[in-house]
Amino acid sequence: MEIGSKLEKETANFAQLTERVSKYHDLSKCMSGILTTFEQRLGKLEETILPVYQKTEHLQKRQHNLESTLQSLDVVLSHYDVSQDVCNLIHRGPIEGSIFDFLNALDKLKVAMDYFLKTNSQSVELENVTSLFNNGCESLNNHYKALLKKHSAPLRPVELLDLIYIEDDSSNEDCISIKQLSPSTREELLIISNWLEHHLRRQYLQIYCEERSDVVFRSLQNLKDHQKSGSWGNEPLKPRTFARTEQKKTTSARLQHIFEKKANKLYLKATQTIENSTGLSLKKNSSHSDHLTVDEFSNNDQEMDKYIVLLLALQKLLVAERSLLGDVIPENKHTEAFSKLAFNSIDLVVKDAEVITARILRSIQRKEWTSALGIFSALKRVILLQPDIDRTCDSHQKEQLKRVLTKLQTTGSKALENFLDNVKGDSGTNIVGMSSSTLGHSNVPKDGTVHELTSNTIWFIEQLFDHYDVIGGILVTDVLVSSQLDSILIKKQNLSSEEKSKCLLAIYIKKILAELNLTIINKCEQYSDPAIKYLFRLNNINYILISLQRSNILEVLALAEPDCERSYLDIIRDLKSSYLKSWSKLIANVSPIEELPRPSQGKVKDKERAILKERFAGFNKDIEEACKQQRAISVPDVLLREGIKRDNIDHILPKYNLFYDTYCHVQFSKNPEKYVKYTPAEIGSMLGNIFDDSVM
Known part of the structure; x- marks a missing residue:
């Protein structure tokens, strides 16, 4: 189912x-x-x-x-x-x-x-x-x-001097030269420049260069005209809202302040560079700022101060123009435009340097050596200004301005060479009779004191020491000096650049002193009296040594000649010994006592009387003439003067004292007072009064 x-x-x-x-x-x-x-x-x-x-x-x-x-x-x-x-x-x-x-x-x-x-x-x-x-x-x-x-308009001299003297880190917008062109004007000029450049219409570049070149040139020319006026050097600085009004300063003081700052900046930069690269600290170099004192420049040639101001003005104007280029001209045309607009102004400054150095050379030929020192001061300042110039100018302009530095160096070299030739060539050989009332055409002092050439030479050497850095740069180009430096460097390795400069100066000073010593030897031959020859040389050599010790130049000289001080001391000792020998004729009258007649009971033989008369008379005559001549001689240095007097007394008086004690009571003349004129004490007094023409 x-x-x-x-x-x-x-x-x-x-x-x-x-x-x-x-x-x-x-x-x-x-x-x-x-x-x-x-x-x-x-x-x-x-x-x-x-x-x-x-x-x-x-x-x-x-x-x-x-x-x-x-x-x-x-x-x-x-x-x-x-x-x-x-x-x-x-x-x-x-x-x-x-x-x-x-x-x-x-x-x-x-x-x-x-x-x-x-x-x-x-x-x-x-x-x-x-x-x-x-x-x-x-x-x-x-x-x-x-x-x-x-x-655009040329700057007034006061405005330009403000740019120079007021050293601050203001922006380019604060620059007077740029302020003349407002931002809207600069913008419009840049638009036009770009349009013309784009369409290959480059006449604008020529127009710009001509106009701005004229502004810079006329600004410098106005400053030059102002320098010729009576108000030059006393211009007040423009007061600033953030600073109190500055007091009036001289041009030299203002320049000193500017270059001290530049030297300090260079020193700080060098210090940082060395410390960063090596970890070592750098000892401050005194060759720049420490030597740039007011006193150094206060007495210098004012023309050199004016020229340095002009050079500073050019540098300031070119800085302003380079800044202005960036706002007006296309970038690819900056170099061409700057080169064209700066040419005439740089040429003006270079030509002025040539005129000034030519005038200074003529002064040097007239042996006006302060002009030479002005050259070294100016050269130092130009060297300090060189980094600013290098930052501002292109290669062609640097080469153009280098002519200023070269001209100053050449003039400085010529000054050193001429001074050495002057020391070398100033030697006369005319014999001078000290009994005359005048030296006639002789070029040695009548009183045998320090020669003017010696004092001038030492003064010049002392001034050179303050400029050893720039002078070293000049001397290193001399083949002979350079080879001597090489020989020194073999013995003294690892010298700093400062020490090398001092070493070069030491080589030059060594030459001057060698020539001065030879000249003094030649000049002393103009004196007829041997004693005065030695005193003249002693005065000069002692003055040289003391001056070198006082100015610490010996420390510098030791780089080239370590035994310099000892050599001068040896010369002084030898001259003192030679001077004492100049008394030999006088001393021969009274010594040696053994060769003179021996009195017996206060009497001598008739023939011996004449000898004693001759000896007393000869001594009296010689001491009187010597003291008379040497009273007119000047020995400025107290220690040297007293030392010579003491040596004379120690050298002469014992011998005369023995002679006097032996024969003063001897009956060798009917008029003994005629021959026995001076006691030993009187002779000592006479010897103590030499080098003093106030004592009769």
């Missing part, structure tokens, strides 16, 4: 399934028919619409072509009309503050010009637009020039 029941159930399910399959088949057949009909109708619709679509597309293309043609015609017509449209604007020229309208008009003319050049180069319209474009460019150049002239 269960199986029959399941079979019936499955049979019913099968019948139902068969019915549904049949129904689905009918539905599928119906749908297939509908789709077939839709496909047929869609095909008929496509056959109807496609031609319409194609025709519409064609019409759209024709419409687009027509519009493009109309636009092209408008452009072409605008090219023909542009000359008429912008003619009035071009002829009127650009207006300050509204430059874009004018530049747009020029751009339209340029486009039209390019079109006619391409399509119809023989067109009359090409001539019209070209003429208008050229006129417009010319007007633009004129406007550019007018803008520069209107907003």
Whole structure:
């Protein structure tokens, strides 16, 4: 029964399934028919619409072509009309503050010009637009020039001196030279410069260089004219809101302050560099700031101070101009523009250096040695200014300004050479009779004191020491001096650059002193009396040694001549010994006592009386003449003077005392007072009064 029941159930399910399959088949057949009909109708619709679509597309293309043609015609017509449209604007020229309208008009003319050049180069319209474009460019150049002239003017000397003397880290906006051109003016000039550069119209560059070159040149010329006025050197600094009003300073004091700061900056930079690279600390070099004192420059040639101010002014102006270039001229033209605008001003400064150094050379030939020291001071300052110049100028300008440094170095070298020749050549050989009231044409002092050449030479050497750094740079170019330095460096290795400079100066001073010693020897031959010859040399040699010791130059000389001090002491000792020997004729009258007659009971033989008379008379005459002559001799140094007197007394008095004690009571003359004129005490007093013409 269960199986029959399941079979019936499955049979019913099968019948139902068969019915549904049949129904689905009918539905599928119906749908297939509908789709077939839709496909047929869609095909008929496509056959109807496609031609319409194609025709519409064609019409759209024709419409687009027509519009493009109309636009092209408008452009072409605008090219023909542009000359008429912008003619009035071009002829009127650009207006300050509204430059874009004018530049747009020029751009339209340029486009039209390019079109006619391409399509119809023989067109009359090409001539019209070209003429208008050229006129417009010319007007633009004129406007550019007018803008520069209107907003540029030479700096007044006081303004320029403010730039020099007021040393602060103000921005470029605070620069007086740049303030003349407002930001709007600089922007307009830059727009014009870029437009002209883009269109290869580069006359603007020449205009800019001429105008700004004239500003810089006239600013310097105004400063030069001001330097010739009576107010030069006493200008008050412009008071600042953030600082109290500065008191008036001399030009030398102001320059000293400026270059002290520059020297300190160089020192700090060098210190940081060495400490960062090696970890070593650098001892402060006194060759710059320590020597830049007010006293050093207060008596120098004012012309050199004026020139240094002019050089500083040039550097300040060029810094301002380089900054201004960045706001006005396209970057790719900066180098060319700066080179052109700075040429005349640099040339002015270089020529002034040549004039000044030529005048100083003439002064040096006249033996005005303070001018030479002015050269060394100026050279030191130019060297300190060199880093600022290097940062400001291009390679050609550096080379141009290097002529200033070279000219100063050449002049300094000539000064050193001429001074050495002066010491070497100033030697006379005329014999001078000290009994005469005047030395006539002799060039030695009558009183045998320190010669003017000696004092001048020592003074010059002392001044040179303050400039050993720059003088070392000059002397190192001398082959002989350089070879001597090499010999010293073999013995003393690892010398610093400062010590090398001092060593070079020491070699030069050694030459001067050697020539001075020879000259003194030659000059002493002009004296007829041997004693005065030795006293003259003693005075001069002693003065040299004391001066060298006082000024610490001996420490420098020790680098080239370690035995210098000992050599001078040996010379002084030998001269003192030679001077004592000059008394030998006088002493021969009273010594040796063994060679004189021996009295017996206060009497001597008749023949021996004449000998004693002759000896007493000879001694008296010699001592009187010697004391008379040597009272007129000057020995300025107290220690030397008293030492010589003491040596004379110790050398002469014991011998005379023995002679006097032996024969003063001997009856060798009817008038003994005629011969026995001086007691030993009186002789000692006479010897103590030499070198003093106030004692009669």
